[in-house]
Amino acid sequence: MAQDTVTLKIKRGSGSGESTWEEFSVPLSPNANVISCLMEVRKNPVTKGGASTTPVQWDSCCLEEVCGACTMVINGRARQACSTMVNGPHGIAKSGETITIEPMTKFPRVRDLVVDRSKMFEALKRVKAWIQIDGSHELGAGPRVAPKDQEIMYPLSRCMTCGCCVESCPNYNDHSPFIGPFAISLVRMYNMHPSGKMHAGERLDSIMSEGGIADCGKAQNCVKVCPKAIPLTESIAVMGRETLKRALFGWLLK
C-alpha cells in the first residue's frame, strides 16, 4: 500500500533576493501539522523532482500557539504553522493534495519562511505598552480589580504579537506608518487597568499622531484572522471613542 503523502509547495529565498518555489512530498503521520511536515523536509531535503536541496528554514518556538513565532502564510492565510493541522478533524489537506506555504509579506524576509517582526515590538514601545510601576520591591498588594474587568482585560492580554492581524490589514504596509490593530488593542487594555489608567492620556496621544488609530481603514480583516479571537475591532471602536473624547475635551484637562 502506498503511504499517504501531501505536497508542500514552499516559497524560498533570502532577504530581498529572488524567490523560488520548491515542492516536497511528505509522508503523512497521525496528528500531522504543518510543522511536523516541515520537520520531515529538514530530515530529507530532497524535492519532489528528486533534486537535493538545502533544508527549508522557518521560525518556531512553543508549537502550541502561545508564542506566535511560527506565523506564515498557509494556503493564502496568515496563521501559525503549529496549530494548522494537516490531517484529523481540522486538517487542511487530504492525501495527494498540495499545501502552499509562504513567508508573511508585511515584514522583511530573513530567509525562506523566517521574517523580521521587530517593527511590531517597536510599536509597543511607541504606545507605552506597560504599567509604570515604582519598582519591583515589595509595595504590598496590587489594586483590586472587578472580575468583570478582568474578563475584558485577559483576552486582550493574550495577544502574542504574531502578525496575523497586520498581515491581513490592507492599511499596514511599506507605504504606511500605521502601527496595526494589535497595538491599539493593547492601549485599551493598559488604559483599563487601575494604575495603567493614570497614564491613559499619554497612550491615547501616542495613537492620535501619525500612523495611529486614524489610519485604520475599518476593513475588519484583523478580527477574522486573529488566532486568539481577540476582539480587535471592538478595541479599535472603544479607542476611537476615547481618542475622540480626548481630541474634543482633552484641552480642558491640561
Place this chain on the structure above:
Amino acid sequence: MAAKVSVKSKNGKVRRAIVVGGGLAGLMTVIKLCEAGIPVDIISLVPVKRSHSVCAQGGINASVNLKGEGDSPSIHMEETVLGGDFLANQPPVKGMAEAAPGIVFMLDRMGVPFNRTPEGNLDFRRFGGTLFHRTAFSGATTGQQLLYALDEQVRRYETMDVTDDRGVTIPGEKMVRKFEFWDMCDVIFDDNGIVRGIIAQDLKTSEIRAFMGDAVCLATGGVGMVYGRSTNSVINTGSAAAVAYRRGAIYSNGEFIQVHPTAIPGADKLRLISESVRGEGGRVWVPRDQNDKRAGKDIPEKERYYFLEERYPAYKNLVPRDIASREIFKTVVHEGYHTRPGVRAAFLDVTHLAKTPSAKQALRNKLEGVLEIYEKFAGEDPYENPMEIFPAVHYSMGGLWVDFEQDARGSLKIGSPKNAMTNLPGLFATGEADYQYHGANRLGANSLLSCIYGGMVTGPAMASWREGAHGSAFDMDNGIFEKAAQRARDEFEGYYKRTGGSYTENAFKLHDELAEEMLVKVTVERKNDELDGVIAKIAEFNERFEKCAVLDTTPTGKMNQPAVFLRHMRGMLDLAEVIVRGARARDENRGAHYKPIFDPDRKEAKEYAGEGAGKGRDDENWLKTTMARFTKDGPKFDYEKVDISLVKPRARVYKQASMDAAKGTIGATDAKTADAKQAST
C-alpha cells in the same frame, strides 16, 4: 543606590552586564540589574516575548492565604522540600517561599490579569503536592501573562537612557539592548579564569562577535529537546548550558527530569495539559473493562477506574507529578488499561464540571487557554469528551550548579555575590537552567515562582559581584575578546567544510535517534542494563556526529539553521550523557528518578539479586547532589552534601489523610489548620 563602579570605562564604553535568555528568570534579572543602575545586554535565541515561559499554564504558587486556610510560607517551604524528596538545599527554598507573596503582588502591580474573586482579590486554585489553594493564575496561560508583564517592564528600560555618574545622559545608550535571534557560542575568560563576556552569533546573518560583560548570567531554560518530543519549546536544547559545561561549569542533578502526567501526544511535540485542570476538579480515569470500545463519555460512572483517587485518598488527582506519572505509566503500560483498545492513554475528564451553561462558562474563564489547546490539536471538544492524555518529558530539575549564601535566619542572603554563581567566577545561572529549588521533583506552579525569585536573587548578586576588586571587562585589552571571537568563527566555518564524501549523516535524523533512546529508556522507569545500552549508543552517536553534513553551504552572511543546529546537537549529546550516566550511577529511588528494582512493590525488586533490592530512597548513600564535570572522556562525577538544616528528611507519603507537615518544623497552629483541612477532604 548608585553603583560604585563608574558607568563608563576609561575609553568611553558603557559597562554592561550580560543576560543570556529572555524568559521569566532572565527578564527578572534584567529588571533587578536596571534598578541597580546597571545597563544590560540581553542575548536571546528568539524575541524575548516568545520565550518558553509562555508555555506555563497553571499558575504561580504563593502562600498568601487569601482563602483563610491557614497557609503560610513555612508550609510552602516544607511541602516544596518534601515534594523534591529532600534533594534541594533548603535555604534557597526558604527564601523562595518567603518571597512568593511579594512576588505575586509585584506581578499584580505590573498588570498581570490574574483571575479575581467576587471581592476583587486575587483568586487562588489548587495544585499538586499541597492541600491548600496556593496558586494564583491568569486563566490557563499564566506563564504567558507573567512573561508579557516582565517583557513590558524591560521594554520600558529599552526606552530609558543610560546616564553617567553625574546624571548626564550618554547619547545613544539605552539601559537595555536586546540581541534577539542571537545564539551564545562560547564563554570568554581572562587569564585568571574570570568570566569576562561571551561570544554570540546573529542567527539572521551568521555574524559572530564578542560581548563584554562585567557579569554574565545564563537564564537559558531546560533541556527538553534532548528528548526530542516533550512539552518544551524547540529552542530548549540546553545549548548555552552545554557550552558552559564544556568550558568547566559543573552540571548538577542532570538525572532528575520531570515527566508531566498529562500531555497530548503529537507528531512534532507533546502538548501540555496543565495540572490546573486537575486543580479545578478534573479527574483521571480509565475504563475498568480493558475491551471497552465505547467513547469515554458513554461509559457510566461505576465502570470507570479512578485509579489516582483510589490509590491516594487524601491528595487524589493532585499527588506530585512524579507519582502521578508513574501511576499512569504503571496503569496503562504494565496493567494494560487504556482509553480504548490500541491507544496508550488515560482519560483526563472535565466534562462533569461543564454540565450547565453557567458552569461551563466558569470553567472556560479558568481553563480556556489549555482546553483550547486540546480542541485545536486533538480535534475534540474537551467540554463534551474526556481528554486522552499520557505523560511527557516536561522540566529539568537539574542544571548548572550554583552557590548560595545563607543568612542568620537560615534563609537566602539577598545581595551576596555568591548567590546563583556557578563555579566559574563571574558566570551566574538562574531559572530552569540552574539546579537550585526543586530537588528531585518540582511541585506544579513552583517553576514560575523559582524563575522570578531566581531573577530577584541573581540581579543583586551580579551587581555585588561587579563591585568586587577584580576589575572590569571594559578596561581590559581587546585581545582576549577578539581571540575568542576568531576561535568561534573558525569553528563555525569548520562546519562549512562538512560536505560531500564522508559526511553522510543528517544531524536532524541523528537527533531523532538520540531522542528515541532517551524517551524510551531514561524517563519514568529506568533499568540499569538499558541505561548501559544508552551510554553505548551515545558513544556511537558521538562518532556519527563527526560525520554530520552541514546540509546548507550558503555563504555566511545569511541565516543558516542547519549549521547552527550542529552546535546545539553537540550540546544535546553532552547533556544526554550527563543525564544517563547520572541516572546509571544513582542506585536508589528519589523523586523523578525511579528504578523498579528499588521499589518493594515491584516484581523486579523481588527478582533482583543485587544489593539493596526494594530499598526505595537511600538517604544514607544518596542524599547528595550530583555534580558532573566535562572531560574529553565523558562526564566525571562528584557528589556534594545537601543542606538539610531546616527540615529533617522523612518518608514521602501521600496516601494517608494525615498532613506530613504536622510532624515537621511548622508551627502548631499551622499544623492544626492543615489537619483540619485534611479531614475535610
